[in-house]
Amino acid sequence: MQVAPADVEGAGLLDVSLETYSGMRVVEETLGPEQLRRYLLFMHDELSAPRTRAAPPLLRATDSFSYSRKGPFALYAMREYIGKDRVDDALRSLLRKHGSGVPPLPTSLDLYRELQAVNAGFLPVHATRSSSRRTRSGNSRRSEPRRSRYQRTPGR
Numbered sequence: 001m002q003v004a005p006a007d008v009e010g011a012g013l014l015d016v017s018l019e020t021y022s023g024m025r026v027v028e029e030t031l032g033p034e035q036l037r038r039y040l041l042f043m044h045d046e047l048s049a050p051r052t053r054a055a056p057p058l059l060r061a062t063d064s065f066s067y068s069r070k071g072p073f074a075l076y077a078m079r080e081y082i083g084k085d086r087v088d089d090a091l092r093s094l095l096r097k098h099g100s101g102v103p104p105l106p107t108s109l110d111l112y113r114e115l116q117a118v119n120a121g122f123l124p125v126h127a128t129r130s131s132s133r134r135t136r137s138g139n140s141r142r143s144e145p146r147r148s149r150y151q152r153t154p155g156r
Contacts, residue, residue, distance in 0.1 A: 003094065004101045009060040010108030016064070017071025018091070024072060043073050059108040082119050090114040 005014035028036040058074060061067050079087045094114045098106035 003098050003106055006105035006107050008107055009062055012067030013071045013108040016067045020072035021075040043069055086118040090118045
């Protein structure tokens with residue numbers, strides 16, 4: 001898949017990440033799932049190395065590490081979550097809308113919108129979590145909002 005992204009934050013996601021993700025698909029289809037698993041483990045080891053600074057969200061990434069490592073890994077995780085066919089449908093739709101190379105050029109938000117469109121029947125992970133917790137006795141109780149350890153408590 002080849003699209004010419006707009007020169008904005010997150011452009012590498014449409015360029016390098018999609019190229020690497022396509023390469024991962026080729027590895028899986030030609031060499032088998034075991035080779036792809038080994039490649040993913042290599043990528044995961046690179047991701048787990050401590051980073052010194054907080055990185056911007058992937059959709060706004062400007063560094064090569066994010067869009068060459070995190071981007072393809074995120075697309076593969078999405079594929080495992082919603083299915084290969086849905087991710088492929090989103091990529092086809094993006095290419096159909098923006099493959100000509102004429103303005104308006106696509107941004108990472110266009111890819112995000114296409115993934116959202118094919119994912120309409122699924123709830124995001126955070127929306128599926130229940131706000132109630134089970135106690136040791138098995139009874140359900142409403143959980144209180146999580147408080148940051150740096151957040152002040154009222155009256156102090």
